Amino acid sequence: MMVSVGRSGVLAVGLCGALFLGYCIYFDRKRRSDPTYKSRLRERRKQQKMDQERAGLPKLPDLKDPEAVQKFFLEEIQLGPDLCCSGEVESCVDHLSSAVSVCAQPQQLLQVLQQTLPPPVLQLLLARLPTLRQRISGAQSLTEEDIE
Missing domain, CATH: 1.20.960.10 (Mitochondrial outer membrane translocase complex, subunit Tom20 domain)
Known part of the structure; x- marks a missing residue:
């Protein structure tokens, strides 16, 4: 009986891992295919650069x-x-x-x-x-x- 519980536990963990990985891949593709992704990234980096310059560094x-x-x-x-x-x-x-x-x-x-x-x-x-x-x-x- 303990062996079957162990197998089902391993199966449940493997299934959860596969679902999580699928979730990550789905949202990463969704994020990268967003037409404003690159422009938002450039804006964020530009803002960080301006913040550094304002800090006097x-x-x-x-x-x-x-x-x-x-x-x-x-x-x-x-x-x-x-x-x-x-x-x-x-x-x-x-x-x-x-x-x-x-x-x-x-x-x-x-x-x-x-x-x-x-x-x-x-x-x-x-x-x-x-x-x-x-x-x-x-x-x-x-x-x-x-x-x-």
Whole structure:
């Protein structure tokens, strides 16, 4: 009797899984065949980009272009300490965190910054890094041309 209950349970779970998979496929096709899907997606990405610009965060370079990344990194590293010396701590942290986020060896850069920055500024910088990692991963996501 236990064997038949086990088989019927497995059958019920398999059926539920198949129904769920069918549900997902149906609505994914329905979503993708919607004529306004691509335009809504473009609008959402445009809005996210505008929100980032409004937040005052520096615009990230094309991460596939090493020269642009290097130029961006050097500019941000130079601006950070200058702003810190002039008392603009928030701007300093913004620029330094952007530099750390595109740096090829962020741990070594953080060690250098730990020795040169005041502790409160370093704490702000370390607190801001997780949000910038999300921003970087968003920048590396699919471009509009990749959408089908």
